[in-house]
Amino acid sequence: SGAARPRLTFLGTGYLGATYAVCFAELGYEVLGYDVDAPKIAKLTGGEVPFHEPGLDEMLRKNLAAGRLKFTTSIEEAAAFGDIHFICVGTPQRADSMAADLSHVEDVVVRLAPHLHRKALIAGKSTVPVGTAEWVEQLVRRHAPAGSHVEVAWSPEFLQEGHAVEDVLRPNRVIFGVRSEWANDMLFAAHKGVFDLATTEDREVPVVITNFATAELVKVAANAFLATKISFINAMAEICEPAGADVTQLARAIGYDARIGNRFLRAGVGFGGGCLPKDIRAFQARAQELGVGEALRFLHEVDLINQRRRQWVVQLAAELLGRPFGPAGPDLSGVKVAVLGATFKPNSDDVRDSPALSVVRKLSRSGAEVSVYDPEGMENARREVPDATYARSVVEAVTGADLVCVLTEWEEFRTADPVVLADLVAGKVVIDGRNCLDPVLWRRAGWEYRGMGR
Numbered sequence: 001s002g003a004a005r006p007r008l009t010f011l012g013t014g015y016l017g018a019t020y021a022v023c024f025a026e027l028g029y030e031v032l033g034y035d036v037d038a039p040k041i042a043k044l045t046g047g048e049v050p051f052h053e054p055g056l057d058e059m060l061r062k063n064l065a066a067g068r069l070k071f072t073t074s075i076e077e078a079a080a081f082g083d084i085h086f087i088c089v090g091t092p093q094r095a096d097s098m099a100a101d102l103s104h105v106e107d108v109v110v111r112l113a114p115h116l117h118r119k120a121l122i123a124g125k126s127t128v129p130v131g132t133a134e135w136v137e138q139l140v141r142r143h144a145p146a147g148s149h150v151e152v153a154w155s156p157e158f159l160q161e162g163h164a165v166e167d168v169l170r171p172n173r174v175i176f177g178v179r180s181e182w183a184n185d186m187l188f189a190a191h192k193g194v195f196d197l198a199t200t201e202d203r204e205v206p207v208v209i210t211n212f213a214t215a216e217l218v219k220v221a222a223n224a225f226l227a228t229k230i231s232f233i234n235a236m237a238e239i240c241e242p243a244g245a246d247v248t249q250l251a252r253a254i255g256y257d258a259r260i261g262n263r264f265l266r267a268g269v270g271f272g273g274g275c276l277p278k279d280i281r282a283f284q285a286r287a288q289e290l291g292v293g294e295a296l297r298f299l300h301e302v303d304l305i306n307q308r309r310r311q312w313v314v315q316l317a318a319e320l321l322g323r324p325f326g327p328a329g330p331d332l333s334g335v336k337v338a339v340l341g342a343t344f345k346p347n348s349d350d351v352r353d354s355p356a357l358s359v360v361r362k363l364s365r366s367g368a369e370v371s372v373y374d375p376e377g378m379e380n381a382r383r384e385v386p387d388a389t390y391a392r393s394v395v396e397a398v399t400g401a402d403l404v405c406v407l408t409e410w411e412e413f414r415t416a417d418p419v420v421l422a423d424l425v426a427g428k429v430v431i432d433g434r435n436c437l438d439p440v441l442w443r444r445a446g447w448e449y450r451g452m453g454r
């Protein structure tokens with residue numbers, strides 16, 4: 001084995017690792033997914049994806065059946081199997097600071113390295129602070145058996161939840177952070193399936209070959225840019241409100257300039273999820289460590305704008321319902337609010353740092369009785385905010401409500417009939433936190449409609 005058709009392990013079978021393992025098996029590689037979480041490995045082995053990702057279940061079962069894809073909780077097995085080990089573990093925000101928690105990266109490397117008796121490449125995919133690859137190299141040097149040949153590389157990924165299969169099979173670019181020809185050759189071999197697929201579809205996948213630091217930074221810089229784009233348009237939404245402008249038309253108009261582009265300019269309750277919020281914080285923390293904190297001070301403002309969006313919904317609720325503002329903020333006691341949406345975006349069951357759930361918490365804290373419905377995120381939402389009331393349908397959630405808040409733009413909500421819903425509520429007031437409803441239709445059905453910055 002080796003460069004011709006490398007065998008791949010994906011260490012950590014969360015969102016990133018599981019999706020990559022399945023998709024690379026689909027591309028024809030022999031793949032082993034490893035995780036310390038035995039129930040998760042049991043699920044995957046049984047053909048069940050532990051999270052919601054369109055198209056992934058089917059592909060998992062197909063590749064398990066084909067024998068190209070296996071899962072294990074044994075690090076020895078992973079070490080013996082792989083030519084390339086992709087690190088896919090989580091790097092959440094630390095509890096005590098804005099920095100990234102690298103303990104899972106350290107764990108998996110320290111577990112794996114002593115068993116690496118054959119030539120192997122450890123390639124990081126997790127989002128990490130710049131400097132991590134070099135640190136992993138030192139860990140490997142300290143923990144690998146004497147005389148073994150183990151190298152390190154960094155190859156960040158850019159998949160979006162809800163779109164992950166497509167993003168892995170058809171990436172818009174791949175980044176190889178390498179220190180040797182051999183590591184470079186190995187990464188090319190590991191991505192041959194991706195390049196071949198592109199060729200058959202008459203596409204090209206750009207490759208950026210660079211050093212460790214640049215590869216690590218590409219990922220956080222990209223996410224920082226995306227977060228900034230969203231907060232920029234949300235800042236414009238704040239201006240549009242008192243000025244009487246419409247941020248959706250503004251975004252469309254500036255987006256026609258190709259230098260600006262029309263994507264990621266949707267104003268609303270802001271960004272959430274397991275990536276953008278923690279990545280911009282970890283990036284600031286790292287810049288400070290590097291002595292260049294000023295360079296990223298604007299990301300603090302990006303974060304603040306984003307946080308303000310969540311509070312704004314509560315303020316707007318009080319304003320629309322004519323409720324008083326107490327010293328502790330708006331008083332919504334006795335008000336019934338239906339919240340449609342719990343996940344941080346549609347087509348996902350992920351509620352990590354979800355703006356919708358954050359608004360649910362704030363509404364409850366202001367005294368409102370909140371009834372939440374989400375097509376896929378109920379189980380995770382219940383775990384996260386156990387004291388909210390959860391409805392089984394849109395109809396159940398809105399029945400008797402004084403206010404309806406749409407906080408995740410699920411298709412089911414966008415296409416809901418405002419005429420039907422009008423008959424169920426106590427008050428026909430709707431806050432469209434994602435600008436995903438048609439104001440004309442809702443107003444025609446008798447609703448008082450408020451969007452975000454329009």
Ligand code: UGA
Pocket residue numbers: 127157158159160161162223226230263264265266267268269270271272273274275276344345
């Ligand atoms: C994000 C990046 O888009 C991926 O490229 C990256 O690989 C990934 O993080 C990661 O670091 O792993 P993801 O977290 O899946 O992907 O979600 P996005 O589609 O980026 O959405 C993030 C948040 O921004 C959502 O809450 C979404 O509702 C919000 N958003 C997005 C807006 O409020 N407005 C927009 O115009 C776009």
